[in-house]
């Protein structure tokens with residue numbers, strides 16, 4: 001648990017947010033490349049890939065995508081070309097738009113063999129954990145992978161990754177990747193990074209935009225203990241490693257200090 005406070009940044013609109021997110025990601029990339037010559041990032045689905053494209057593509061300063069290893073913070077148990085797949089979304093909105101001259105990231109999707117709503121998602125979670133173990137072998141801390149950056153969304157109910165409010169998965173202490181079969185948001189079967197893995201990352205960024213998020217943002221930032229919401233638990237566990245990139249509509253009425 002951290003004693004230091006997470007950072008909350010609010011921008012007038014998505015363009016300003018994207019500009020600031022670009023600087024933040026490039027700084028995290030530079031730190032990672034200086035340290036181990038690769039940039040290991042976990043990304044979310046939902047609204048994140050579109051904002052990521054706006055932040056990182058078509059700009060004068062460009063990422064070294066050839067040195068990126070992209071993993072998924074959570075994934076739905078569906079084929080990789082399914083409309084509900086976070087991989088598919090990232091591919092359509094971000095990966096396919098990276099100009100060839102910027103290099104291609106190594107992308108680590110889930111094992112398609114078990115990616116359907118009929119199988120037990122535990123198989124998918126175990127295989128994805130194996131994938132992480134291969135990527136992080138010889139790392140600084142073999143008990144937990146340390147991502148250079150995890151990019152998260154926050155649902156209107158306060159969920160992040162596929163960690164939902166009040167769910168028993170929030171108690172998971174040892175697994176790196178967990179399965180869920182009863183996600184309240186469809187589809188029900190998914191896999192997700194666990195809270196300890198998210199909290200262990202070097203940097204964690206949330207992106208939350210739009211007026212539909214303002215009530216949950218007040219709960220997360222202004223209420224006692226963040227109402228125990230999954231996104232609040234990330235703040236609590238990782239403190240000042242966490243930065244929130246929000247727009248004015250999402251944080252209307254939030255009193256928590258900015259910066």
Ligand SMILES: O=C1O[C@H](COP(=O)(O)O)[C@@H](O)[C@H](O)[C@H]1O
Nearest residue numbers: 044045046047048153154155161
């Ligand atoms: O189901 C999911 O939702 C969250 C939040 O999505 P958003 O559209 O409100 O940003 C997302 O971060 C997660 O990856 C996804 O599986």
